[in-house]
Amino acid sequence: MIGSGTGLVAALAARVAGAEVVVLEKRKIVGGTTGHSGGVAWIPNNNIMKAEGLADDPERARTYLTKLAGGQATPELIEAFLAAGPEMADFVEAHSPLRWRVSTILGNNADYHPEWPGAMTRGRSIEPVTDRQGLYGPELIGGLQKGFEDAGGELWTETPARRLIVKHHDENRREIVGVEAIRDGKPIRIRARHGVHLASGGFEWDFELKQHFLRAPTLYTLGAGGNTGDGLRMAMAVGADLRNMNEVYAHTVYKAEAEALRPNNMGATLNAEIEKRVAGSIIVNDRGERFHDEAADYDSTWRSFYTWENWGDLRYRNLPAFAIFDGSIRKKGKLAGASASDPLPDWFMEAPTLRELATRLGIDPDGLEATVARFNENARKGVDPDFTRGKSHYDRYGSDDVSITLGPIVEGPFYGAEVAAADLGTCGGARVNAKAQVLDPFGEIIPGLSASGNCAGIGSPGASYGGGGGTIGPAMTFAFIAGRELGAKLEATGADAGKPA
Ligand SMILES: Cc1cc2nc3c(=O)[nH]c(=O)nc-3n(C[C@H](O)[C@H](O)[C@H](O)COP(=O)(O)OP(=O)(O)OC[C@H]3O[C@@H](n4cnc5c(N)ncnc54)[C@H](O)[C@@H]3O)c2cc1C
Incomplete structure (x- = not known):
């Protein structure tokens, strides 16, 4: 198994089935991006929501997901996800200390397009139970790692x-x-009798790959530093077909903050994403035009930065872009991220008038x-x-009060800063079938190789989430x-899955 983020679930499932499993992790720390993520998992029709009396069914979820996938997932991947998702959540609870609850993160548990057919306003997003406030990636990874190691699995970091x-x-x-790997500075070969699973994350820290594959290369990322497309390259080298290579999961960041954090492999923060949804703010391009619903979900929003202008110098019409804030x-x-008593960073502009700020x-x-x-005139009317900012239940954080996100920009001094899109990770990689087996360009299975997560071309499944x-x-x-699947193979052959060699 390659990669210790969400791939730990593959390792746990294989180990529980009786396989001898080694997880290779490139970095010193376990967990990849998953380890510093929100730790939330979107699983339609899960049993955790059912325990709260929230009714869902695969048919509704299928309708919603099919529209969302935008043609970038096959029906077989959608079906596989819908069928196995609830089972996976139960399996993880049964075989690790991790316990789920319906998500409470950011106080907004709705699907991102709650007005679409088949959407839900609560219940499909679940997260680890914890007393701690914040992002729950550490609890997710901690629980999976403990389950895996308690079951006798081996995890080799810096390998x-x-x-x-x-x-x-x-x-x-x-x-x-x-697999060939490096351990203690020396090359090693690991024999895998029943298969290798790739879960090495995306290629968000390989800017050359991004330049050549993404529909619009995101310059900033919040993905983990080890995610340099290694699994993608390994899969390509053995003839894997690729899917969803043009996609990332992304959100809005302050550009200066992202620039400052980039050398530390930290990429960016969530500050701009959170602050741009507050009433009394807008985002504009350098012509001063708005170009999207600032309160919509981040994954839909980032795409609007890349509207292409096909005249003059040829450029993205909405880059550069700027967040503008009312003084209140x-x-x-x-x-x-600074409250009233804290100083603002020097890249955050303040001006007595909007003209001067501009x-x-x-x-x-x-x-x-x-x-x-124009925005103020309409915002005063609540429209x-x-x-359509504020129209969706999602925009209003689930409240009926549109003023929670829609309010005029009137009070000086005014504030503003340049914003840009930053990815949470790329999500294109090896094409797989419903059993997560990697396929070649002719649709043939590459025996012994499976993939999941951001190095597989599955997406959510599909383009947006x-x-x-x-x-x-x-x-x-x-x-x-x-x-x-690996467990089923073991059962068929009565063997174990592989030994470090
Ligand atoms: C701040 C933040 C919050 C987020 N919150 C959420 C959320 O709540 N819910 C959600 O669904 N998504 C969230 N995301 C996105 C999500 O975290 C990622 O899409 C997801 O974690 C990717 O999982 P993965 O297993 O594919 O990759 P990772 O979790 O990054 O794991 C890949 C691992 O493989 C390792 N690796 C790479 N190359 C090699 C190699 N050659 N050999 C061995 N190991 C290797 C890496 O070091 C890494 O540890 C968030 C992202 C961020 C940045």
Whole structure:
């Protein structure tokens, strides 16, 4: 098993089935991006929501997911996810100390498009039970790791996998039989009798791969530093087909903050994403035009930065972009994560008038004034005819009160900062079937190789995600499917899965 994020579920499932399992982790710390994530998993029709009396069914979820996938998932992947998701959540509870509850994170548990057919306003997002406040990735990874190690599994940190070992049975038949890795600075070969599972995360820290594969290369990332596309390369080297290579999961960040944090492999923070949804704020391009619903979910929002302008210098119309804030937000809330008593970072502009703020940020002042005048007039009426901000239950954090996100920008001094899209991770990789087996470009199974998470071309499944946990839910589910398949193989052959060699 390669990668100790959501891939730990594959390791746990295989180990519980009786396999001898080694997880190779490139970094010193376990967990990858999953370990510093919210730890939320989106699982339609899960038994945790049912225990709260929240009714869901696969048919509803299928309708919702099919629309959301945008043609970038096959019906078989959607079916596999819907069927195995609830089973995976129960399995994890049964075989680790992790316990689930319906998610409470950010106080908004709705699916990201709650008005769509088949959506739910609560229940599909689940998270680890904990007394701690914050992001629950540590609890998710802690629980999975403990379950796996208690079951006798081995986890080797600082052991990057380099290559898959291929055995050619004859001209047309090959099989993945092991992994080459580096341990204690020396090359080692690990024999895997019943298969190798790739769960090494995305290629968010390989900017050359991003430049060539993504529809619009996100320059910033919050993904874990070890995610440099290793699994993708290993899969390509043995002839894997690819899917969803043009997609990332992303959200909005303050550009200066992202620049400052990038050298530390930290990428960015969630500050801009949280603050831009507050009443009395908008996002504009350098013409001063708004271009999206600022309160919509982050994964849909980031795409709007990349509207292409096909005249003049040819450029993304909505880059650069800027968040603009009413002065009252500074008094009552947070800007750049700083409350009223804290100083603002020097890249966060303050100006007595909107015109002056526009000039300092490099926005057309007339454009910004016109946009704010129109926005204010409508916001006072509680509507946004241009981008429907506040209309969705999601925008209003589940409340009926539209003023929670829609309010005029009137009080000086005004504040603003440049924003950009940053990814949480890329989500394209090896094409797999419903059993998480990796396929070649002719649709043939590459024996001995499975994949899940952000190095598999599964997505959510598909292009965008359904609700909080929309990446971890499918990643854990396909990891579970892969581990379970390995177990079935063991049962058929009565053997164990592999030994370090
Ligand atoms: C702040 C933040 C909050 C988020 N919150 C959520 C959330 O609540 N719910 C949700 O669904 N999504 C969330 N996401 C996105 C989510 O965390 C990721 O999409 C998901 O964790 C990816 O899981 P993964 O297992 O594919 O990759 P990872 O968890 O990154 O695991 C991959 C592992 O493989 C290792 N690896 C890489 N190369 C090698 C190699 N050659 N050999 C050995 N090991 C290797 C890496 O070091 C890493 O540990 C969040 C992201 C961020 C940044």
